[in-house]
Amino acid sequence: MEQHTTQSEITFHHEPKENTRHIWRIYWILLVITIVELALGFLVSETNFPDWVDLFIKGVIVILSLAKAFYIVSYFMHLGDEIRNMIMTIVVPLFLFVWFITAFLWDGNSYRMMRNRYDTYYKETTIQTQEQRSDTATRPLD
Secondary structure (H helix, E strand, O other): OOOOOOOOOOOOOOOOOHHHHHHHHHHHHHHHHHHHHHHHHHHHHHOOOOHHHHHHHHHHHHHHHHHHHHHHHHHHOOOOOOOHHHHHHHHHHHHHHHHHHHHHHHHHHHHHHHHHHHOHHHHHHHHHHHHHHHHHHHOOOO
8 A cells, every 4th residue: 555645735715705795795784684673672662652653663673584584595595596496495385384373373363362252251361361461560660
């Protein structure tokens, strides 16, 4: 058996490319979206807006979160460079998963409302627990 007496030198030539500029641009976009989400979250938690304004701000936060997810999946998980069929094998099950969660929450809420409507015991206990929550929320801390 022969041994190799020559050593091959490994050198890495790292030159800034156009790709690095794109990564930094995505970083700054994600940073701005995150700061806006945090600001909106603190705004909702610290002030008493009408219900429709709270829901609107929470909807904006959800949309911004979806935008962040798009940038992360598209660029850092390299899904933006894939062919359309590959994208559809990931996106379609994701939409089905979101639909399942929405359907289960909707069904659970309708079951809770039917239970409260037909059995007065559950309605009374639900009202009592809501009153207890509101009493503890308005009571000053010692």
